[in-house]
Amino acid sequence: MKKCIGCGATLQCIDENKEGYINEKLIDRDNTYCLRCHRLRNYNENKEVLKEDYLKILSRICNTDALIVHIIDLFDFDSTFLPQIKRLTGQNDCIICANKVDLLPRSVKPNKIINFVRHRANLDNFKALDVVLTSAKTMDNITDLVESIMKYRNGRKVFFVGCCNVGKSSIINAILKKYSDESKDIITTSNIPGTTLDFIEIHLDEFTFIDTPGVFNERQIINNLSMESINKIVPKKEIRPINLQLDSKQSVFISGLARFDFVDGDKTNFTFYFSNDLLVHRTKLENADNLFNRQIGELLNPPKKEEYEMLKYYSETLNFDGLKRYDLVLSGLGFITIVSKCKIKITTIEGVLIYTREALI
Secondary structure (H helix, E strand, O other): OOEOOOOOOEOEOOOOOOOOEOOOOOOOOOOOOOHHHHHHHHHOOOOOOOOOOHHHHHHHHHHOOEEEEEEEEHHHHHHHOOOOHHHHOOOOEEEEEEEOHHHOOOOOOHHHHHHHHHHHHHHOOOOOOEEEEOEOOOOEOHHHHHHHHHHHHOOOEEEEEOEOOOOHHHHHHHHHHHHOOOOOOOOOOOOOOOOOOOOEEEEEOOEEEEEOOOEOOOOOHHHOOOHHHHHHHOOOOOOOOEEEEEOOOEEEEEOOOEEEEEEEEOOEEEEEEEOOOOOEEEEEHHHHHHHHHHHEOOOEOOOOHHHHOOOOEEEEEEEEEOOOOEEEEEOOOEEEEEOOEEEEEEEEEOOOOEEEEEOOO
16 A cells, blocks of 8 residues: 555545545655645645544554654653653663754753753653754754664664654654755654654665654643644744843733743842743733733734633742742743742643753753
């Protein structure tokens, strides 16, 4: 059976509403894309994708002696790091590919990021042979990733696994561009969850790379919003930090997705690291409720008004001791660096994990 070279779906010319559909005039051609991939590649259209059976497909790796490349999103680490990948893939050897390093400020030392990734993985008893920082977009360290794969592959197939939208297909496309004559993306990539529908084998010299379906993680913020909003939330280039000197009883909105209340503490600086397309807006705490009710979906956008009606918000109150620099992290959105003793109330939408860590920057 012929498969789409973009998403791996079995090609068929019977039902346009099912995966793998292609016009019958094209089905006998080599290296063919299904209609869905054609629309994604050329028009970025969003077609409904099947979510069931993804983990079942992934579990087929259990019976294979393989090297696993677990790709995570550095800007959304805790929502895209999947310690259960080890179990799902039969305890095969694993390399962690920490993608999208280009989004972090260049002032961050690579070794500090690597140590952070290793530490977080070790907390979940996840042992990795190596950690490689990459950017599929800028081609940063693609050679380092391939060299690590060569070192640990030992003749085995190499499976690329991870959550939706971490860049699995983009990483493989970057490898192909680097080490072959391909100048264009072969595998279909997009911001739409579920683009890859089955295993896709790519042969490069003596290597066999296998792209796999993205694992759906309910905590990922992309599950709850429209493509228009997601395109504003997901950073496209290096984050520009925003430094704000705040008095207590001031609030900061991150568009309509989160609200940061400085409840108590001395006047101090806070640094906000979010997509450059999101609004970071300061106001008085006493005015914050009124502003939110008037401007949600307008000034405070995303979310759009119709999205807001479907969302639920929750809050946590946190105390910081001022003894260290901390990051207050909103998974999938960004983080805020806090350097002083203070009391903070943070509000965001359900599906966004709130936690603290020692400051990355």
